[in-house]
Amino acid sequence: MKTVVSIGGSVLVPDLDAGRVAEYADVVESLAAAGHDLGVVVGGGPTAREYIGAARSLGANEGELDQLGIDTTRLNARLLLAALDEDLASPTVPTNYEEAAESLHRDRVVVMGGVVPAQTTDAVSAALAEYVDADQLVFATSVPGVFDADPNEDPDAERYEEMTAGELVELVARGESLGSAGSNAPIDLLAAKVIERSGIEAIVLDGTDPGSVGRAVLDDDFEGTRITPDHD
Numbered sequence: 001m002k003t004v005v006s007i008g009g010s011v012l013v014p015d016l017d018a019g020r021v022a023e024y025a026d027v028v029e030s031l032a033a034a035g036h037d038l039g040v041v042v043g044g045g046p047t048a049r050e051y052i053g054a055a056r057s058l059g060a061n062e063g064e065l066d067q068l069g070i071d072t073t074r075l076n077a078r079l080l081l082a083a084l085d086e087d088l089a090s091p092t093v094p095t096n097y098e099e100a101a102e103s104l105h106r107d108r109v110v111v112m113g114g115v116v117p118a119q120t121t122d123a124v125s126a127a128l129a130e131y132v133d134a135d136q137l138v139f140a141t142s143v144p145g146v147f148d149a150d151p152n153e154d155p156d157a158e159r160y161e162e163m164t165a166g167e168l169v170e171l172v173a174r175g176e177s178l179g180s181a182g183s184n185a186p187i188d189l190l191a192a193k194v195i196e197r198s199g200i201e202a203i204v205l206d207g208t209d210p211g212s213v214g215r216a217v218l219d220d221d222f223e224g225t226r227i228t229p230d231h232d
């Protein structure tokens, strides 16, 4: 079984807490021990946002800001690697999908961050899952799934238990056409489109408790949103 897990920066490193990173490493190791080959993609979190904010005020352009974000995601990838059993995980952080796929041939676990400007690690996770023909893709984020409105803004927002990739694309695109790019779903448009075209099974869940990722992958036990291929 090949699984890609996207760990949002907001859940891996909401602050620099080594204990939380160790908990995530334990989950990754338990999944590897259960026979999963794992591609883990790590986000930038508040550190990325702080660096980007500071560099923006210093006059950096958007591409330069994205590169700072990418560097931060790779820093977080290294942090997770520091906690992982070195016999399981590839010791380097791949900078592209080819390297990641190569590492996954050799090792049970590969951990990476961003790849190129103008996207987020949501898209990296989806593209990695597609590239390595993963069986499933898990988004561990700060909200318990995809809702019909931002649950942090609208107390009446309702969670989708299940939706097709096409419905996810529509939901995200609707927000972008309103000019609120990236703010109307926990997954961005590029990621949603890659999920749609690859037909990969994906789930979105609250990763605040790292154990929830383990239960979802090992026992299919989770509260969140299941994203299914458009055509069976």
Ligand SMILES: Nc1ncnc2c1ncn2[C@@H]1O[C@H](COP(=O)(O)OP(=O)(O)O)[C@@H](O)[C@H]1O
Binding pocket: 007, 008, 009, 010, 011, 043, 045, 140, 141, 142, 143, 145, 146, 147, 148, 149, 150, 151, 152, 153, 183, 184, 185, 186, 187
């Ligand atoms: N329709 C929606 N369903 C779920 N979350 C949404 C929706 N619209 C916006 N959001 C926002 O998406 C964000 C996803 O998590 P985020 O904090 O960006 O985590 P990550 O670190 O995983 O990228 C949340 O802050 C949530 O408020």
Ligand SMILES: O=c1ccn([C@@H]2O[C@H](COP(=O)(O)OP(=O)(O)O)[C@@H](O)[C@H]2O)c(=O)[nH]1
Binding pocket: 007, 008, 009, 010, 042, 043, 044, 045, 046, 048, 065, 066, 067, 068, 069, 070, 073, 113, 114, 115, 116, 117, 118, 119, 120, 121, 122, 124
């Ligand atoms: O392939 C990538 C991955 C990330 N980023 C930049 O790095 C930031 C942090 O990544 P992400 O948003 O995925 O982190 P998270 O939301 O999980 O904290 C993004 O906003 C982008 O600016 C990028 O340009 N390309």
